Amino acid sequence: xxxxxxxxxxxxxxxxxxxxxxxxxxxxxxxxxxxxxxxxxxxxxxxxxxxxxxxxxxxxxxxxxxxxxxxxxxxxxxxxxxxxxxxxxxxxxxxxxxxxxxxxxxxxxxxxxxxxxxxxxxxxxxxxxxxxxxxxxxxxxxxxxxxxxxxxxxxxxxxxxxxxxxxxxxxxxxxxxxxxxxxxxxxxxxxxxxxxxxxxxxxxxxxxxxxxxxxxxxxxxxxxxxxxxxxxxxxxxxxxxxxxxxxxxxxxxxxxxxxxxxxxxxxxxxxxxxxxxxxxxxxxxxxxxxxxxxxxxxxxxxxxxxxxxxxxxxxxxxxxxxxxxxxxxxxxxxxxxxxxxxxxxxxxxxxxx
Numbered sequence: 001x002x003x004x005x006x007x008x009x010x011x012x013x014x015x016x017x018x019x020x021x022x023x024x025x026x027x028x029x030x031x032x033x034x035x036x037x038x039x040x041x042x043x044x045x046x047x048x049x050x051x052x053x054x055x056x057x058x059x060x061x062x063x064x065x066x067x068x069x070x071x072x073x074x075x076x077x078x079x080x081x082x083x084x085x086x087x088x089x090x091x092x093x094x095x096x097x098x099x100x101x102x103x104x105x106x107x108x109x110x111x112x113x114x115x116x117x118x119x120x121x122x123x124x125x126x127x128x129x130x131x132x133x134x135x136x137x138x139x140x141x142x143x144x145x146x147x148x149x150x151x152x153x154x155x156x157x158x159x160x161x162x163x164x165x166x167x168x169x170x171x172x173x174x175x176x177x178x179x180x181x182x183x184x185x186x187x188x189x190x191x192x193x194x195x196x197x198x199x200x201x202x203x204x205x206x207x208x209x210x211x212x213x214x215x216x217x218x219x220x221x222x223x224x225x226x227x228x229x230x231x232x233x234x235x236x237x238x239x240x241x242x243x244x245x246x247x248x249x250x251x252x253x254x255x256x257x258x259x260x261x262x263x264x265x266x267x268x269x270x271x272x273x274x275x276x277x278x279x280x281x282x283x284x285x286x287x288x289x290x291x292x293x294x295x296x297x298x299x300x301x302x303x304x305x306x307x308x309x310x311x312x313x314x315x316x317x318x319x320x321x322x323x324x325x326x327x328x329x330x331x332x333x334x335x336x337x338x339x340x341x342x343x344x345x346x347x348x349x350x351x352x353x
Contacts, residue, residue, distance in 0.1 A: 077112050077115040077120055078112050078113060078114065078115055078201055078202055079111055079112060079202065080111060080112045081109075081110065081111055081112075082107075082110035082111055082112065082122040082124070082134070083136075083140040085136070085140055085141060085142055086110065086122050086134050086136050086140065086142055087107045087110055089134060089142035089145055090105055090107060090110065090122075090124055090132050090134055090145055091105075091107060093105075093132065093145060093146075093147055095267075095268070095270075096265070096267065096268050096269050096270035096271075096345070096346075097270055097271075097345075097346055097349065098271055098346060101346055101349050101350055101353070103126055103130075103132060103147040103149075104126065104127055105124035105125065105126055105131075105132040105147065106124050106125045106126075106127075107124055109124065109125065110122055110123065110124035110132075110134075111123065113133075113177075113201045113202040113203060113205035114175065114200070114201025114202065114205045114206050114207035115201070115207060116171075116173070116207055116208070116209035117138070117209065118137065118138050118171035118209050119135060119136060119137050119138055119143065119171060119173045119207060119209065120135075120136050120138075120140075120207065121133060121134070121135055121136075121175040121201065121205055121206070121207040122134045122135075122136060123177075123202075123203075123205055126147065126148075126149065126150070128150045128151075129150035129153075130147065130148050130149040130150040130151075130152065130153055131147070131148055131153070131177070132145060132146065132147040132148070133145060133146060133147075133148075133159070133161065133175060133176065133177065133205070135161060135163050135173050135175045135207065137171070137173075143163035143173060144161055144162075144163035144164075145161070146159075146161050148177075148179075149352075149353065151353070152352070153179040154179070156179050157178070157179055157180040157183060157227060157235060157236040158176060158177070158178050158179060158180070158183065158186075158227055158236055159176045159177050159179060160174065160175070160176035160225075160238065160240065161174070161175055161176055162174045162175075162240055162243060164243060164244075164245045165219075165243060165244075165245070168215075168219055168244065171210075172208075172209070172210035172215060172218050172243050173207060173208060173209060173210075174207070174208035174210070174223075174240065175205070175206065175207040175208065176205070176206060177203070177204055177205045177206070178200070178204035178206075178227065179204075180235070180236075182229045182230065182235060183204075183227045183228070183229060183235055183236070184228065184229060184230050185197065185198075185227070185228040185232070186198030186200070186206065186225065186226070186227055186228075187225070187226045187227075187228065188208070188223055188224070188225050188226075189223065189224040189225070189226070190210075190214040190217045190218065190221075190223055190224075191217045191221045192217070193214070195226065210223075210243075218240075218242075218243050219242060219243050219244040220242055220244060221242060222239060222240040222241045222242045222243065223240045224237070224238075224239055224240075225237065225238045225239075225240060254278070254279050254281075255279065255281050257279075257281060257340075258280075258281060258282050258329070258337075258338035258340070259278065259279075259280050259281070259282065259288075259327055259329055259338055259339065259340035260278040260279045260280075260281070260340070261276055261277075261278040261327055261340045261341075261342060262276065262277050262278050263275075263276055263320075263342065263343075263344065263345070264276065264277060264311075265344070265345065270344055270345035270346045271318065271321040271344050271346040271347075272318060272320075272321070272344060273312060273317060273319075273320045273342070273343075273344050274311065274312060274317055275309065275310055275311040275312050276290070276300075276308075276309075276310050276312075276327070276342060277307075277308060277309040277310070278307070278308060278340075279305070279306045279307045279308070280302055280306040280329050281306060282329050282337045282338045284331050284332075284337065285306075285329040285330065285331060285337050285338075286330060286331050286332040287299065287329070287330050288300040288301075288302050288308060288327060288328070288329050288330075289327070289328050289330070290310065290325060290326075290327055290342065291325050291326045291327075291328065292316065292319050292325045293319055293320065293323035293324060293325050294319070300327070320342060320343050320344040320347055321344055321346060321347060322346070322347055322350055323343070323347060324341050324342060324343040324347060325341075325342040325343070326339050326340070326341060326342065327339060327340045327342055
């Protein structure tokens, strides 16, 4: 699954305290595998103006779909070069990243690979054999994009992205690609309906436009998708979550995480961490501390409601460029109750290469 990176905003479902001996091996541990996309970066602004930002994109890796009515690819659009706004938005996916961590999509050859009456899916190849995709509205406005390296595509049968609509009346688009050559057929099921076949565009890409009759269902319940192989056997399944934006401020699920952490960046250099903020939701916690990648520990002050904001000293802002630290909540006796990883956006991308 790929989000946002800004990569997407999901939940840390459990606490897994780390002691000092475990710290240096955390990034390679099983715990590290569970949270590759649970970092959120926000631009550094005055506190009075700063507002949490999040990607308005649901990205799902495992299966994909396109819907029946109005979903056939428009042959007059497929194959056309991507418009400038789409190229510019794809280029932004590398903004703030060091050269060796950039995707470097072939923007000059980005082109339409699938289309509906209300949108187009564009794709650009990566040097390693992967690709970037961007869903755009009928007026060429980017709705959401993601990049998939060849190594990720090799283990993900299908890549799916579903932009959150600006309002309930806007067209619902779901795009992606069948990564596995063994997959030949896609089917989609909306609540209460039978499965419908999904037409494909160029090179196994697809774009879905949810039919008007299923719009309300997709907004509240999402959709269920099935990918079939050449023998008609089910090879992959995926549930696309509800497409209605029930969390416009990006804060609705903060309290469901043992320790919520958001990293603060200046928006132009994602190798740096200027600070961290969030909330501790663990009952009985007394203190919160940050352990830097080199093992140095510092206390992080918290408010009575568990919220915190900690600005890193200038000399420490590069510590998380390629390495991870850990936030640890402890009880009054000093016992660790829960942890959360801390790393720059660049560190997360490096980890997922």
